[in-house]
Amino acid sequence: MDSITQAALGAAVGGAVLGRRLGRKAVLIGAVLGTLPDLDVVIDYGDAVANVTEHRGFSHSLFVLAGLAAALTLLSARFAPARDISPGRWATFFGLCLLTHPLLDALTTYGTQLLWPLELPPVAWPIVFIIDPLVTLPLLVGIGVALVTGNGQRAPARGLALAGTYLMLAFGAKQLVEHRLEPELAKRGLEAAPRLVQPTPFNSLLWRVTVVDGDDHHELLMGVLDGDTPPSVETFRRGAELEAEALASDRGARLDWFAGPFLRYETRVLEGRETLVATDLRLGFPGFHPFAFTLATREGGDWQPVAVSEQLPSPSKGNREALSRLAGRALSPQSALCTSEFVAAGWLREAPAGC
Numbered sequence: 001m002d003s004i005t006q007a008a009l010g011a012a013v014g015g016a017v018l019g020r021r022l023g024r025k026a027v028l029i030g031a032v033l034g035t036l037p038d039l040d041v042v043i044d045y046g047d048a049v050a051n052v053t054e055h056r057g058f059s060h061s062l063f064v065l066a067g068l069a070a071a072l073t074l075l076s077a078r079f080a081p082a083r084d085i086s087p088g089r090w091a092t093f094f095g096l097c098l099l100t101h102p103l104l105d106a107l108t109t110y111g112t113q114l115l116w117p118l119e120l121p122p123v124a125w126p127i128v129f130i131i132d133p134l135v136t137l138p139l140l141v142g143i144g145v146a147l148v149t150g151n152g153q154r155a156p157a158r159g160l161a162l163a164g165t166y167l168m169l170a171f172g173a174k175q176l177v178e179h180r181l182e183p184e185l186a187k188r189g190l191e192a193a194p195r196l197v198q199p200t201p202f203n204s205l206l207w208r209v210t211v212v213d214g215d216d217h218h219e220l221l222m223g224v225l226d227g228d229t230p231p232s233v234e235t236f237r238r239g240a241e242l243e244a245e246a247l248a249s250d251r252g253a254r255l256d257w258f259a260g261p262f263l264r265y266e267t268r269v270l271e272g273r274e275t276l277v278a279t280d281l282r283l284g285f286p287g288f289h290p291f292a293f294t295l296a297t298r299e300g301g302d303w304q305p306v307a308v309s310e311q312l313p314s315p316s317k318g319n320r321e322a323l324s325r326l327a328g329r330a331l332s333p334q335s336a337l338c339t340s341e342f343v344a345a346g347w348l349r350e351a352p353a354g355c
Helices: 003-022 026-044 048-054 062-079 085-107 133-149 153-186 241-247 249-259 319-331
Strands: 195-199 206-213 217-223 233-237 263-270 274-278 294-299 304-305 348-350
Touching: 003 085, 003 133, 003 153, 026 085, 026 206, 048 249, 048 263, 048 294, 062 085, 133 153, 133 263, 153 195, 153 217, 153 233, 206 319, 217 319, 241 249, 241 263, 241 274, 241 294, 249 263, 249 294
Parallel strands: none
Antiparallel strands: 195 206, 206 217, 217 233, 233 348, 263 274, 274 294, 294 304
């Protein structure tokens, strides 16, 4: 999630656990602890692929954060002026303020390396977009009341309850969408194909479904309010003929570890050189994928890995229009919206009538 939400979550948790004893201090300390894991963004690994795939790594590890919580507990129990707070309460305070950060991040599409240093792919159970006001606002109101009144416990706890209720509703919405999705995939023989179901920006009413099918990937928009209206399926080329060359490079293999099969490959001419580019299809929206990386350049007929990968700028033209139309589509299945309208024509393989 975004840094404001994570700080608000830490503040609300801090207030709920120690607000009665520490008042505003519990909220403020919780905000700092809630932000702490995201400070890994200041680390430059010297390579665009490394910067993206190492983010939410060691600083989001449950092992690392649990160890940090234990150390802070020992220090507080020994040196904090508040002697009437038990070590168990300090452990609950530090543990929840720190560990809720990566757990919330794991509910987004990007994924989180919860078990670092184990070489396991990032964990992602996407039920919420990386920015969702209905998660953030209850937390902000709760901690705002706590800071104004000095009562650090009751309002943050209520904010947590409201935010948690919304996440449960989002989970239920995803289950509904997946239930409706199954027969659509069965019609196409795609029951076992890799799929990703995630909310569209800033809401949990409209969900984007991405299904990888060999050389192609399919895109569907499915709304909670769609009822029995069947979803439209748009099919795009994935550039799979370039996959072997991409995975032959260390950075391509790293991206495959990070994003699994949800990668698109293409060649672009950059600075006069034919360049192999990989795009993470999970993040953003068709036509507005923010993570595209250079992997190799063609030298004398062969692909040579780049010395340092670069992240290419994301298209932004029409972004506001797309968001506006997504909002309309979330509220009404009759609001026509084709993702292919925002994607370069050369990538479209098949579109339903009306697109």
